[in-house]
Amino acid sequence: MFEGLAAATTSTRGSDALSTWTRTESAACARKVATMAAMLEDAYAASGSADRDQWCLDNVDAVAAHIGAAQNITPGAAFHQLLIAVALHERFPHVAAVFAEGLITYALVKTVVQRGALVTDPDALRTLDALLAEAFGNWEPRSVDKTEKAVDVFVHQVDPQAVRRDETKARGRSVDVRIEEDGSGMATILATLFAHDAKAFEARLKNLAATVCPADPRTADQLRADAIGAIGTDRMACLCGNDDCVAAQNPPATGVVVYVIASDEALAEPDPDPDPAPPAPRPESPAPPPETPASTPTPTEERAAIDGEEPPLFDKPLRDLTLTEALTPAPGYFAKLRPAALMGGLFLPGAIACRATIGATITRIVHPGQAPPENRYRPSKKLADFIRCRDMTCRFPGCRVPATNCDLDHTIPWPHGPTAASNLKCVCRRHHLLKTFWGGENGWRDRQLDDGTVIWTAPDGREFVTTPGSRLLFPELSRPTATVRVRDVPASHTAGLTMPRRRTTRAQDRANRIHHERELNREAWEAEADAELPPAF
Structure with a gap:
């Protein structure tokens, strides 16, 4: 099917080619999703998989880690894709067949899986699967909200208590911190909270903004924004720069x-007073002045450029601008x-x-250079600080857990491998357990180079290379360190170690969640039915 769709398009132009490639894209995504479900099926078929279901890092986690490494995506994204893939092929085989033909998108598949998650009766589930697969033949474009409501209509037909109810607005209160990854160094905070708490928060921002002196260069909006950053303290840092500023006498301090x-x-x-540039020598003969680029701000001016009012777009009134000047952007600078x-x-x-x-x-970071290894298991603070700043994140492929939340892992296990920069890396607890208990001959293996590069080998033999996160901005942290001298390493170093275990399996947790939500739906459904009854006489 997929090969036929791809062969049907011989050009990249025209609406026919666009429609065919759109369908091909969906069909290719269906094959990818089917591969994920097959990987988990193979993991369950392996020897000893039943016992691993109660491991803290179970079969699903191990397969999700492999999926994340193969696609270079975060563990959370890989885990979510795997759950969608398994639910689709186990619960909605007819919808999966329509998906394989490229007739529906992955976004619609996710909606079906999520909105139909509470259907537990096998007959009702088969009926829902058939109804949806038939309806998708003439499915019209819909918004996300209308798509969910349309799927809910079919769910209500087969099992009214399986319709997922929206949370009330009060239950949906939350705080979402989105750190922009566009290089601006900024973040957006979206919060939904009680009205009285919002008023108190607003007053708190005003009070914090008032702790700086009137000479502070920031605008009112900038002060309120910076007050959010200082919410854990009782003061803000004043930026007026005056030596006699009273507000600057008490710098902020926080435990965060x-x-x-x-x-x-x-x-x-x-x-504050940079030395003036020496005067240029006067030429012996008059010459036209050279064209000079736009003035480059000094470091002091760069520091001050993020505060105060926005500079004007043009250096003269709009009425005096030509069309070319109005459309020409201001020159940039390094x-x-x-x-x-x-x-x-x-x-x-x-x-x-x-x-x-x-x-x-x-805290100054000291590169260890060719220093000998430390004669102990736990690295010193100086060495640990270097490793975390060199790596910045977990070194497993696709993982973005900050290094401060990671373990410092010996690539060659201690005591066979030394405690040295060339043998240490940051690995989050999840992937540390993955390497320890899902490693070995047929599991995950890793080796580390002197410059901090880590080469991971997956259970299927495929290699993934990760480099230190500091290599782009701080390449000096990736300078090679002393080469590791390896002692005899045993085939297995997990003797006496046990994987932390769950109290209940993942399947039991899911069943309990579904049962709890269905009970809430049943109670709400019965209450609505009682409210519709006519009054008794």
């Missing part, structure tokens, strides 16, 4: 720790301040990195 990796430039104090990074690999512009150093505790 945010790790930022920066160069010495971000730590340097701005020079920033002089070296960028930094949050622990986890997020880019942070130099000016914002300078702001982050105000009131911060500074």
Whole structure:
């Protein structure tokens, strides 16, 4: 089917080619989803898989890790895709067949799986599967909300208590912090909370913004935004720069720790009176002045550029501009301040990195060079700080867990491998357990190079290479360290170790959640039915 669709398009032009390639894309996605379901089926068929279902890192986790590495996506995204794939092929085989033909999209498949999750009766599930597969033949375009409602109509036909009810607005209160990955160093916070808490929060921001002196260069909106960052303290750092500022006498302090990796430039104090440039020698003969590029701001000006009012777009009134001048963007410039990074690999512009150093505790990172290994299992703080700043994140393929939340793993197990930079890397607890208990001859294996590069070998023999997260912004942290001298390594180093176990299996947890939600639906359905009864006489 897929090969036929691909062969049907001989051109990349025209609406016919677009329609065919759209269907081909869906059919290819269906094959990918089927592969995921088959990988989990193979894991369950392996010897000893029943016992591993109660492991803290069970069969589903192990397969999801393999899927994430193969697609270079995060473990959470891989886990979600695997659950959709398994539910589709186990519960909705007719819908899976329509998907394999490329007639529906992956987004619609996800909606079907999620909205039909509470149907437990086998006969009702088969009926729902057949109804949906038949309806998709003439399915018209719908928004996400209308698609969910349309699927709910079919679910209601076969099992009214399986319709997923929306949470009330009060139950849906939440805070969503979205850190932008566009290199701006900014983040967006979206919060839904009680009205009275919102008023108290607003008052708290105003009070914090009032702790700086009137000479602070920030606007009212900028002060309110920075007050959110200082919400864990009772004061804000005043940026007026005056030596006699009363507000600056009490710098903020907080128990919250945010790790930022920066160069010495971000730590340097701005020079209030830079030395003027020496005058250029006067030419012997008059010559036309050379064309000079747009003025490049100094580091001090870059630090101050993130505060205050927006500069004007043009240097003269609009009525005096020609059309060419109005449409020509202002020339850019190369920033002089070296960028930094949050622990986890997020880019942070130099000016914002300078702001982050105000009131911060500074720890110098020392490259170990060719220093000999440490004669103990747990690395020293100096070595541990270097490893975390070099790696920035978990070193498993696709994983983005910040290094501060990771274990420091010996690539060659201690004591056969030394405690040295060339044998240590950051690995989150999930992937540490994966390597330890799902490793060995037919499991995950890894080896590490002197520059911090880690080469992972999957159970199927495929290799994945991960490099230190600091290599782009701070290549000096990836300079080679002392080569590891290996002692005799046993075939297995897990003797005496046991995988943490679950109290209940994943399947039992899912069944309990479905039963609980169906009971809530039953109670609500009965209450609605009683409310519709006529009054008794």
